[in-house]
Amino acid sequence: MSSRRSSRGNISDEEINELISKLQALLPASSRRRGSGQASTTKLLKETCSYIKSLHREVDDLSDRLSDLMSTMDHNSPGAEIIRSILRS
Amino acid sequence: MAQCGGDLLSRRLHQETVEGLCQGLLDLDDDKLGAMCSAFGYLQEWPDLSAMCGTNLGAPGVAAPDAGNGNDDSSCSGGLRKRKPEACLDAKSDHGDSCKRQRGKQQSSDLGEVAGKGKQERTKVGTKKKAEVASPADGQKTDYIHVRARRGQATDSHSLAERVRRERISERMRYLQELVPGCSKVTGKAGMLDEIINYVQSLQKQVEFLSMKIAAYNPVVSFDIVEDLFGRQLKQACNPAPSTAMALPTGQLEPSCLQMSTIPQGHLPVCSSGFGLEMVLNSPYLPATGGQMPPAAGGSNASCINVNGAAVWDIAPQNLFSGFDAQFQPVESDCLLENLKMEM
Numbered sequence: 001m002s003s004r005r006s007s008r009g010n011i012s013d014e015e016i017n018e019l020i021s022k023l024q025a026l027l028p029a030s031s032r033r034r035g036s037g038q039a040s041t042t043k044l045l046k047e048t049c050s051y052i053k054s055l056h057r058e059v060d061d062l063s064d065r066l067s068d069l070m071s072t073m074d075h076n077s078p079g080a081e082i083i084r085s086i087l088r089s
Numbered sequence: 090m091a092q093c094g095g096d097l098l099s100r101r102l103h104q105e106t107v108e109g110l111c112q113g114l115l116d117l118d119d120d121k122l123g124a125m126c127s128a129f130g131y132l133q134e135w136p137d138l139s140a141m142c143g144t145n146l147g148a149p150g151v152a153a154p155d156a157g158n159g160n161d162d163s164s165c166s167g168g169l170r171k172r173k174p175e176a177c178l179d180a181k182s183d184h185g186d187s188c189k190r191q192r193g194k195q196q197s198s199d200l201g202e203v204a205g206k207g208k209q210e211r212t213k214v215g216t217k218k219k220a221e222v223a224s225p226a227d228g229q230k231t232d233y234i235h236v237r238a239r240r241g242q243a244t245d246s247h248s249l250a251e252r253v254r255r256e257r258i259s260e261r262m263r264y265l266q267e268l269v270p271g272c273s274k275v276t277g278k279a280g281m282l283d284e285i286i287n288y289v290q291s292l293q294k295q296v297e298f299l300s301m302k303i304a305a306y307n308p309v310v311s312f313d314i315v316e317d318l319f320g321r322q323l324k325q326a327c328n329p330a331p332s333t334a335m336a337l338p339t340g341q342l343e344p345s346c347l348q349m350s351t352i353p354q355g356h357l358p359v360c361s362s363g364f365g366l367e368m369v370l371n372s373p374y375l376p377a378t379g380g381q382m383p384p385a386a387g388g389s390n391a392s393c394i395n396v397n398g399a400a401v402w403d404i405a406p407q408n409l410f411s412g413f414d415a416q417f418q419p420v421e422s423d424c425l426l427e428n429l430k431m432e433m
Contacts, residue, residue, distance in 0.1 A: 019286065020282065022286055023289070026286060026290065042254060042257050048265060049261065051289065052288070058296050062303060066299065069306055086306060
């Protein structure tokens, strides 16, 4: 089965496994309990999905906060100037 | 009565069609699997059927999942044989005969024809029959049938489970493909994984970046806490300011920000100092050194600083330092310093 896949996809299982473990290292929770490679692939992909979603949420939240902070500042005030320079950096 | 009998007949025929499909699955060869697959694909195109299944499922219908249940041939065909007499029990004898005849015909005939017939019947029969038809398509067990019919490969339980697992993985991958932009262009598992990893990394960086921005903003906000240390004095000192809105956090940072921004005009030799705080501490002496306050600073804030000048900030340093060391993260103070230098 695996040989067939590698001949078709032109990539070896080791490469896939390497990528899988690389992805696993990126995820916060799953990096601790390293499962038995292939067996946890489904779970890993599931976690990746939810992690990407949570990252999306976090980015949205943070940019909302930033824009809120920006909007509450008076545009002419020196404070806003400082914030703007911080954001430019 | 005649209509009822006809209905019964068509129902039987229909059950038998399903049976035939199940039975056929087991002794099919590869080229007939395509027809089977299309038939089952058709079954699953009835979205409302699975819902009706639970309520409308009659006694004969119960046996249908049984048939789908068999991972090995013996149990499946056994289920079918057990079911057949039961199905014929309540039917009239001629109907039973037609059942048998029908089944025999189906088993011997081409399966593509069977599939077509099944479709034909499905359009004729009522909802109850549809529900019965849908029952094998409902539930976990039919995954095996589905997968097996599509691949037409090994039928032992291990490879079936493996296939289901692989199905799920590719389903997840497809889902991730939607989630990750630009991933749909990449073909192959490795490329997709690469893309996903890159995307996750970039998202992590983005989150880090954004929270750093907010943290860089926060030390200014954390003047609140510093002000709490000598808040009363400051409040008293800033009392005449009508529009500084001291109660609001954003209002509170205005005096301190203003002081920082007035530094360039103050010509104070603070550029060499490594800590933004010192600039802040130095700035109160601005009015004393010659009153070079820019007019753009605004009446209320300017007055605030003028009032601050001697009284508040002279007692502030110790408090400020103790408060500041706790408040400032290294990154934040670095960032602040950088920006202050930029402004200069």
